[in-house]
Amino acid sequence: MPHRPSRINVGRRQIANHLFTGLAVLSTILVIAPLFAILVYLLFQGVRSLNVAFFTHLPRPVGEAGGGMANSIAGSGIILSLASLIGIPVGIGAGIYLYEYGGDRPLANMIRFTADVLNGVPSIVMGIAAYSLIVVPQKHFSALAAGVALAIMMVPTVTRTTEEMLATVPNAIREAALGLGIPKWRTVMTVSLKTASPGIITGCMLAFARIAGETAPLLFTAFGNQFWPSSLNEPIAALPLQIFVYAVSPYDEWHRLAWAGALVLIVMIMVSVTLVRVVTGRGMLKGGH
């Protein structure tokens, strides 16, 4: 008599199948729920608190109504430009080395590994390092120190995406250029880099979006300031920093400003991330299929 699988066993396997499918769906819902909870609440609170003064006025002292974060927005702009100006060229250069020169050499692999590990170092440690390197010798907080701290955070991300993007450029194009007698450096700059540039720009935008919201490294480098920024060598206001200060304060008026600031910050980040995704059709980190 042939062996017949027991009905109960099949049933149990079906139940387990449905159970775990259900759990996977449930966890997806549980993960996406906080995203909407945060965004909807932020939109609600932020839109209520936003006005023109927010973008044009300096912060007011406690008790006075009104005031805005104009100087923080300008300060963030300065710090982020500085960080991009330092971090992006170094990152792209390192990426070029890794793909075009390093290849599979042990040195290149070590650099890849170090970049990945550096990517996981907490941002507050970057803050202490920039404080010790720049603030202590200069004896004052500065936009420069903040820019350097954030630039260090950009380097590993930009390096790895640049390398990844260079890898998508077909070798035949490189060989064609080299075959025409074009020196390697020109081939890299005008052929490889140019072909890969949409992807590399994506990587830079993602690195930018990542550091735009960073607060911890600014605490003891930028330090904050109530006035318009006037030099790279003095304490400077920054949007995430001001949000933090206002959020932990006991005043309702300041909480209102914190929500408005958070909305502006997140719109800035989301727009850049979504733009990148729409333009290049790629996932945010490595996502998308």
Place this chain on the structure above:
Amino acid sequence: MRRFLEQRGSGAVADRTFAALMLGCALSIFAIVALILGILILRSRLSLHEFGFKFFLQSDWDPVRGSFGAVPFIWGTLASAFLSLLIAVPLALGVAIFINEMCPRALRAPIAFLTELLAAIPSVVYGLWAIFVLVPIMRRSVGPFLKTFFGWTGLFRGPNFGIGLLTSSIILAIMVLPVISSIARDVMKAVPNTQREGVLALGATRWEMVRIGVLRNARIGIVGAVILGLGRALGETMAVTMVIGNHAAIPKSLFSPAYTLASVIANEFTEATGDLYLSALIEIGLALFLVTIVVNAIARLLVFMVTRGNTARAV
């Protein structure tokens, strides 16, 4: 002809300069790590010299009396990190499995995008939301509920302020989730399809295919993803600082306010009076740096073993 040769010559020089420049950029990554390590050791040597290894065994943090021990912060950091992983790991794996193995193709990209949007929200915004939304919910509903139904476990003793270990672990869990799920997805994607087809051909249900064909093959990489999440949780600063309560004592229950390595630096660094105080804080930063480097290195090696090994086998 002569002009051509001259051009070749200058081209060779330019080539070498360019290669050296790019190598310099790449080596700067080593330099950054070395520089951070060097400067942290230099600035914390006062405290290193004064307390030695005892710094990490002493539980007394009293800046006024000049007594510094990191035990309460180590406790707070480990407790909040592990609690957050306890919440985040099952959810992250669930999402990764759903997106990779179960989801209709059309929904894949949007859901992946949404989970990764979670990673784009800055820490300070999570903190803001936690202060004004999560903390009241914890104080009014979740806290009392846990106390009545799970009070017997002894985990929920003491007054419930809304802020504290549990609240900060929840917000931390939301923040490390996208990290774990995106790496877990990469790792699962590296499992060759022949594995799935083989298991299905033997008559397995879809869940059995996932369990036997995918999870078992990807387990090392999944452990790597979890450790990577741990590294993120250990160093997360702003959101935790805003809701953990910042009290330098070993937490007695999940409702107790606590303090983490990162948040003590964030809170006290600019107020540190005296060189010893400052150097003790920098020593905490040094410890955080070394621990996250080790944790991340282990995680990267594990992930690398799965993704690299499998692509090689699949080809």
